[in-house]
Amino acid sequence: MKIPMSVDTSPSSSRATVFVVDDDASVRASVQDLLESVGLHVYGFATTADFVLHLQTQPPVGPACLVLDIRMPGQSGLDFQKSMAQLGVHLPVIFVTGHGDVPMSVQAMKHGALEFLMKPFREQDLLDAIQKAINIDQAHRVQVSERQALQSQWQQLTQGEQAVVRGVVAGQLNKQIAADLGVSEVTVKVRRGHAMRKLQLRSVADLVRWLDRLDAF
Amino acid sequence: MGMLKYSDRWRHQGWWLGMAVLVAVIAWVDTAMEQAVAAAVLYTLLILLALRKLSPRGVVAIMGICVLLTLGSCLWSLHSATPVGWINTIISLLAIVVTAYLGLRMKVAQSKAQAAQERLMQLTRVSNVGALGASIAHEVNQPLASIVTSGNACQRWLAQQPPQMERAHLALQRIQQEAVRASNVISRVRGMAKGDAPQLECVPLAPLVSEMMGLMQSSFDSQKIKVDNQVPTDMPDVWVDRLQLQQILGNLLLNAMDAVQTARERSVNLDALPCISVSAHVCSERQVQLTVMDTGTGLVPAVSEHLFDAFWSTKPQGLGLGLSLCRTMVEAMGGQIWAENRSDGVTGAQFHLSLPLAPETSS
Numbered sequence: 001m002k003i004p005m006s007v008d009t010s011p012s013s014s015r016a017t018v019f020v021v022d023d024d025a026s027v028r029a030s031v032q033d034l035l036e037s038v039g040l041h042v043y044g045f046a047t048t049a050d051f052v053l054h055l056q057t058q059p060p061v062g063p064a065c066l067v068l069d070i071r072m073p074g075q076s077g078l079d080f081q082k083s084m085a086q087l088g089v090h091l092p093v094i095f096v097t098g099h100g101d102v103p104m105s106v107q108a109m110k111h112g113a114l115e116f117l118m119k120p121f122r123e124q125d126l127l128d129a130i131q132k133a134i135n136i137d138q139a140h141r142v143q144v145s146e147r148q149a150l151q152s153q154w155q156q157l158t159q160g161e162q163a164v165v166r167g168v169v170a171g172q173l174n175k176q177i178a179a180d181l182g183v184s185e186v187t188v189k190v191r192r193g194h195a196m197r198k199l200q201l202r203s204v205a206d207l208v209r210w211l212d213r214l215d216a217f
Numbered sequence: 218m219g220m221l222k223y224s225d226r227w228r229h230q231g232w233w234l235g236m237a238v239l240v241a242v243i244a245w246v247d248t249a250m251e252q253a254v255a256a257a258v259l260y261t262l263l264i265l266l267a268l269r270k271l272s273p274r275g276v277v278a279i280m281g282i283c284v285l286l287t288l289g290s291c292l293w294s295l296h297s298a299t300p301v302g303w304i305n306t307i308i309s310l311l312a313i314v315v316t317a318y319l320g321l322r323m324k325v326a327q328s329k330a331q332a333a334q335e336r337l338m339q340l341t342r343v344s345n346v347g348a349l350g351a352s353i354a355h356e357v358n359q360p361l362a363s364i365v366t367s368g369n370a371c372q373r374w375l376a377q378q379p380p381q382m383e384r385a386h387l388a389l390q391r392i393q394q395e396a397v398r399a400s401n402v403i404s405r406v407r408g409m410a411k412g413d414a415p416q417l418e419c420v421p422l423a424p425l426v427s428e429m430m431g432l433m434q435s436s437f438d439s440q441k442i443k444v445d446n447q448v449p450t451d452m453p454d455v456w457v458d459r460l461q462l463q464q465i466l467g468n469l470l471l472n473a474m475d476a477v478q479t480a481r482e483r484s485v486n487l488d489a490l491p492c493i494s495v496s497a498h499v500c501s502e503r504q505v506q507l508t509v510m511d512t513g514t515g516l517v518p519a520v521s522e523h524l525f526d527a528f529w530s531t532k533p534q535g536l537g538l539g540l541s542l543c544r545t546m547v548e549a550m551g552g553q554i555w556a557e558n559r560s561d562g563v564t565g566a567q568f569h570l571s572l573p574l575a576p577e578t579s580s
Contacts, residue, residue: 024359026395030366033388037373037381071355098358119362123369 015062016134020044021051021077022069022096027119031067031096034123035130047072048080052087063141065114065133067126070097070104078104081111090140092133096121147217154214156198164191168204169211232270236279239263240286247309248290257287257309261316268320276324280317284310331435356402360395367391415458415549419575422455422505423448426495429466433474437493442477444470445494448507452497454575455505461546462572465554466495468539469509469568475532476513476566486512486564503574504552510567515558524556547572 018040022028028044035042045051051066066089070077081093094115095108105116114136115129157165160181167177167188174192178185201207240263247256260283267279291306371388374381426448430437437444455462473493480486489512500506516524520531525544540554547554552572559565 024363026363026391026398027359027366030363030370030388030391033384033391034366034370034373037370037377037384096362098355098362119358120365121362123366126366 015041017041017043017060017062017064018067018130018134019051019054019060019064019091020067021046021048021072021080022067023047023072024069027069031126034126038127040130048075048077052089055089063134063138065092065094065130065137067094067096067130070095070108071099078108078111081108081113092136094126094129094133096126143217150210150214150217153199157195158191160187161191161195161198164188165195165207165211168192169208236263236266239266240282244286244290247287248294257283257290257306258312260287260309260313264313264316264320268317268324273321273324276317276321280313283313287313334432334435353402353406357399360399360402363395364392364399367395415461415546417456417458417550419454420457420459420462422452422497422507422572423450425459425462426466426497426507429463429470430495433467433470436474440474440478441491442474443490443492445492447494447496449497452505453499455572456575457550457552457572458546461550465543465546465570466507466509468543469570470495472539472568473509473511473513473566476511478513480512480514480564483514485514489563489565499574500571504571505574507570507572508567510559510565512563512565514566515564516556516566521556525554 018035020028020031020035020042022031022044023046025046028046032042032044043051043054045054048068068077068080077095077097081095084091084093092114093108093112094117095105095113096117096119097104098119108116114133115125117125117129154162160183163181164177167180172180174185174188178188181188196202196207199207199210201210243256243259243263246259250256263279263283264276267276271279287306287309291303367388371385371392374385374388423446427446430444430446434444470493477491477493481491491512493509493511495507495509497505497507525540544554547570550572552570554568554570556566556568559567
């Protein structure tokens with residue numbers, strides 16, 4: 001039997017964290033043990049409330065995902081999944097359940113669950129799902145930080161400069177922009193130069209592409 | 218069937234005619250009598266009759282009519298030689314309204330009691346073992362999941378260079394603990410399924426059957442199924458566990474009800490009146506045979522073969538434990554259960570129970 005030594009050794013997932021929420025202490029411990037044996041960083045919780053409390057004090061630094069039991073006393077896994085967005089928890093979810101049925105899995109998938117595994121699950125299924133979840137979360141994190149970078153750059157421009165950039169990208173001549181904004185053509189040229197410098201861009205084509213990326217988010 | 222419908226309609230019309238006559242008589246007495254008495258109090262009779270037959274809304278309507286008539290005859294008699302008088306009228310109105318109110322309250326309480334009884338019946342129904350089954354499955358599945366996952370983890374700890382003996386050891390320990398936990402669940406279930414030995418006692422059969430039918434009467438009524446208790450009152454007593462026999466009979470009656478309902482849904486067996494009958498006779502020196510007969514869809518060979526198998530059901534929600542448990546219980550009491558199609562030419566099934574006679578009468 002082939003046993004891969006770890007899920008992934010690439011630097012992107014080296015600090016990957018998996019949260020396991022299952023009320024059954026023994027199932028939780030076994031999943032935690034399995035994931036630790038492949039080199040993942042694992043936190044186990046008996047209730048979703050404990051998990052949320054942990055997130056508030058110690059949000060994950062690297063990519064992370066959540067392995068969630070559906071049937072739990074108190075708040076069920078499905079209910080928690082629905083309230084995750086409200087709580088500001090954006091993690092890929094892998095459901096595990098002892099007694100899944102089709103409507104239940106459909107409901108889970110509709111709310112964006114990544115995988116729905118029946119206990120007892122094949123380890124490879126769980127590890128594959130976790131790998132996928134970690135990758136998704138990683139991509140999500142990259143996207144978020146990229147967006148934040150673009151936005152903070154954009155915020156460095158003054159409102160006048162932003163207006164000029166919008167005009168340039170819309171294909172207007174300096175003269176037209178000046179007329180629209182009610183300023184002199186020289187002012188437009190100065191603002192345009194400032195904006196290009198702040199955004200560290202060389203050509204109008206670069207500027208168009210840059211603004212496209214910002215608007216895409 | 219046509220005859221029945223006709224006589225039903227006739228009885229229905231007769232009832233309304235009677236009510237109308239009663240209203241007319243009371244109204245006439247109330248208005249035309251020389252003495253100034255509160256004859257309108259008699260309207261309470263109407264209310265009481267209406268309570269027996271009509272829905273709450275109908276009762277309220279009748280009450281409204283009575284109140285209007287009372288007021289009307291009071292107003293009308295103001296101009297005559299013998300006015301009814303306001304005091305009398307108020308007494309009558311109070312009597313009418315209070316009677317209707319109390320009657321309706323009682324009706325509501327009755328229907329609540331009936332609903333509670335039906336729920337109780339549903340609870341005793343053995344197919345409710347479904348919830349129990351799911352919960353047992355969950356109880357066993359959890360340790361199994363833990364064992365499988367721990368086994369995987371253990372393999373991985375051992376495969377590492379150098380092997381992580383400490384962690385592998387812990388995983389193995391967890392496997393052992395969980396295997397014990399699973400086997401504990403199993404032995405708990407086994408204890409439950411075995412149950413206590415039947416408490417055999419002398420039980421008169423006819424009262425037990427009519428008691429059970431009484432419990433389920435409202436369900437039969439709501440599905441318009443006729444039930445017929447043909448157990449002779451002079452049957453010798455049987456030697457059984459009263460509670461278990463009640464459960465078995467209740468289960469057979471519910472099955473019969475479902476079968477009749479299914480026949481109705483599939484529009485088969487329409488020429489037979491929907492009917493469930495229970496009969497009994499002494500079939501040998503030591504045994505009584507109890508039979509539950511229905512006008513359902515009957516049994517096809519493929520079904521009757523598996524009828525008493527555990528986890529085999531023709532019903533979408535059925536768990537397939539009802540008849541299987543019935544057989545276990547009957548056999549524990551020293552009896553037998555079997556089923557066949559009706560032999561009187563009508564489509565439907567009959568379930569037979571043979572039960573031992575009580576010692577006094579068998580010797």
